[in-house]
Amino acid sequence: MQIYHHVDEYKQHNGSVVTLGTFDGVHRGHHQLINQLNKIAVASNCAGVVLTFHPHPRMVIFPDDHGLQLLNTLEEKIEIFRQFGIQHLIIQPFTLEFSRLDAVHFVRDILVQKLKVQKLIIGHDHHFGRNRQGNLTELEELAPIYNFEVLEVEGFKDHDTTVSSTKIRNALLAGNVELAETFLGYKYALSGIVVHGKKLGRTLGFPTANLQLHDAAKLIPAIGVYAVTVAIYEDEKDVLYNNHFGMLSIGKRPTFDNGEVSIEVNILNFNKDIYGKNITVQLHKKLRDDKKFDSAQSLIEQLNKDKADTETFFNLK
16 A cells, blocks of 8 residues: 555556545445445556545644544554555645635545546545535536546445444443444554553552553543453564453542543553553453442452453453
8 A cells, every 4th residue: 555645745647536534433334435446446447545634624623622532543544444455545634724625626626636536436425625515416516527427335334323433432432342343343442652650550469551542632432441452562563462361441540549531451461561562452342330449459359350251251261
């Protein structure tokens, strides 16, 4: 996959098949678009191009009040596109100036002149251009003028529910990571660097790795305890340890200080020093809500139960 960090870097001379959007979550609805893109690009002997934007448009247009909780970091999004065999990925910087480009000029200047679009594949509810004024109707009016074809892909449905980034966020915020996985097509994950914490877990016999997320806008699922798998990296790519099992706690440590929300993972049967290492935690199932215990001993008893539940879930016994 070739990656470009501006549409001006894309210099392919043949026609292209294009799909575009923010692709937050790169979920199963997006998978339909990508699969269609790959199929049609091969059949048309054209380049398959995904055009996405970074940062998220709302972060630029509403810098102080965007309220975003993103399902993917940029790095995660790139890796998913890579797994789908995308030929060309353009990550267009989204700026205030770019946001003022109206729908007609976006089509003419970006899609036609720079990307040489022959076929444009879009979702049924796609909007683009200044103030999101461009839509399918306008594209169908512009297509014959600029000699390209518009192909609409209906939303992906799972049990009569149309998959969307909003529904995935709602599932995660409710702690339903299994429903989120159904909509995403893969397990939701949190990635970051292991930092020093208060080391309370050690005193309880359950040492934890405190996770500082790579992207502060990444959505943190509901407070609670989760069964997870963990991958540990020397840097962001070289895997040191993979497929470890663990218990992830997202919470405020109500038994001790009820402070800021922390993300901590106890990795089962693991005692290596991983401070400063990058880790990725995949969430498989929520085990329980976070709660305050009457004593440290009561918390230890619950943690032993959590460990047993995790081992049962992963068939480790």
